[in-house]
Amino acid sequence: MATGYNSKQIDMKSGLAEHSGIKRQRSGAFTLLELMLVVAIIAVLAGMALPHLRGISKSNSMQAATRQLLDDVALARQRALAHRTDVYMVFLHDRVKEDNNDRLGALFAQPTSELDSLLVGELRAYALIALRSVGDQPGQSYPKYLTQWRKLPEGVYIPLEKFNFGLTVVEPNVPDRVIAKFSRMDFPFPYVNSGTNFTLPFIKFNSQGQCVSPETGNPDVEYIPLTHGSVFYMTNSISVVETPPGESTNNYNLIRIDGMTGRAKLERKEIPQ
Numbered sequence: 001m002a003t004g005y006n007s008k009q010i011d012m013k014s015g016l017a018e019h020s021g022i023k024r025q026r027s028g029a030f031t032l033l034e035l036m037l038v039v040a041i042i043a044v045l046a047g048m049a050l051p052h053l054r055g056i057s058k059s060n061s062m063q064a065a066t067r068q069l070l071d072d073v074a075l076a077r078q079r080a081l082a083h084r085t086d087v088y089m090v091f092l093h094d095r096v097k098e099d100n101n102d103r104l105g106a107l108f109a110q111p112t113s114e115l116d117s118l119l120v121g122e123l124r125a126y127a128l129i130a131l132r133s134v135g136d137q138p139g140q141s142y143p144k145y146l147t148q149w150r151k152l153p154e155g156v157y158i159p160l161e162k163f164n165f166g167l168t169v170v171e172p173n174v175p176d177r178v179i180a181k182f183s184r185m186d187f188p189f190p191y192v193n194s195g196t197n198f199t200l201p202f203i204k205f206n207s208q209g210q211c212v213s214p215e216t217g218n219p220d221v222e223y224i225p226l227t228h229g230s231v232f233y234m235t236n237s238i239s240v241v242e243t244p245p246g247e248s249t250n251n252y253n254l255i256r257i258d259g260m261t262g263r264a265k266l267e268r269k270e271i272p273q
Contacts, residue, residue, distance in 0.1 A: 062253060065156040065226055066266055069255050072150070073224075073264040076128050079146050080205040080262070085130050087146065089203045090187050092118075092125040093163040094238055100189075100198045118149050118190055120233045123157040123240070125149050129187060143192045152226070159227050159248040160240060163201055167225055169252040172269070179223045179254070183214040209262040219259030226253045 030038075073089070080087040097104065097119060118125060128146040136142055152158075161167040167179040182201030189198035203222050206212050213220040227248035232239040242248060254267040 061153045061155045062226065062228065065152045066253065066255065068150070068152065069224055069226070070264050070266070072126075072128065072147070073255065073257055073262075075147070076203075076205050077209040077211075077262040079128065079130070080207055081209040083130060084134050084207045085132050086207065087205045088129050088131070088187070089205075090127055090129055090200045091158065091163075091182065091202065092122045093182075093184075093201050094122050094160055094240075096122055096198065096200070098237070100196075103196045103198060121149070121151050122233070122238055123160070123163075123231050124152045129192075131187075143188050145192060149190060155228055155230070156226055157229060157231050157240070159225050159242070161248070162223075162225050167223075168249060169225075169254070169269070170250050179225060185214070203257065205262055211257045211259050211262045213259075221259050222257040224255040224257070226255070 076087045076089050093099075127149045129143060130146055131143045132141045133144060159167060161181070162179065163182055166181045169177050169179060171177055182203070184199050184201050186197040187200050187202070188194060189196060189200065202214075203224075204212050204214055206217070210219045211222050212218060225248055227242055228244075229240060229242040229247075232241070250269075252267075252269050255264050256267045257264045
């Protein structure tokens with residue numbers, strides 16, 4: 001029994017298929033209004049997510065800065081023990097150029113891009129240095145930088161108060177705590193053979209790996225506070241904007257160095273329950 005289609009039926013089916021395809025194609029397209037609505041939704045979601053992304057970025061910067069300092073404090077302690085000598089962690093404070101203005105001439109007699117970059121590192125740059133080594137003759141010393149100058153990640157710095165006056169941090173349910181300012185003394189800067197000494201803030205580790213007071217030589221607790229913000233470098237000065245204001249005192253982030261052991265750990269403000 002024949003079951004074939006005649007040519008008229010085939011033409012009709014082809015026409016229906018083509019017509020159906022056109023309909024499907026049209027139904028799959030977006031109107032301009034629909035596209036604008038989608039773009040508006042994406043913009044709203046992006047606006048809601050942006051503050052959270054910024055918060056994540058700030059948190060990552062602080063974590064990186066904290067880990068960097070913890071590692072370098074451990075390195076200072078290890079080098080002091082290994083070389084049986086005093087090791088200093090020295091910092092660039094906010095007035096390093098002003099306080100050492102009479103010594104800048106020798107440095108800039110042969111300026112280098114490396115030196116220029118280093119001087120734009122106040123409140124963020126530090127290095128490890130030993131003033132003596134095992135075998136040095138009495139009364140003679142041969143200073144040696146144990147690391148290159150390093151900088152904290154962008155957006156994190158050591159608060160001005162730690163360099164100048166001391167820092168008072170707010171504690172929950174107990175009296176406020178006073179963080180003493182850095183001690184200062186002269187060190188070869190920026191290298192041992194530069195021919196100049198700069199007065200710089202420092203932390204000292206003795207040959208037993210202890211963190212000690214420069215005044216008494218006895219083991220003493222030391223703190224390195226960290227905060228978020230921006231440091232703007234100008235020709236003869238800097239400007240600092242802490243973000244948010246008061247973070248260094250009201251929501252502190254402290255590297256605490258134990259005097260007896262020289263070991264460091266992170267202390268953060270605990271939120272009262």
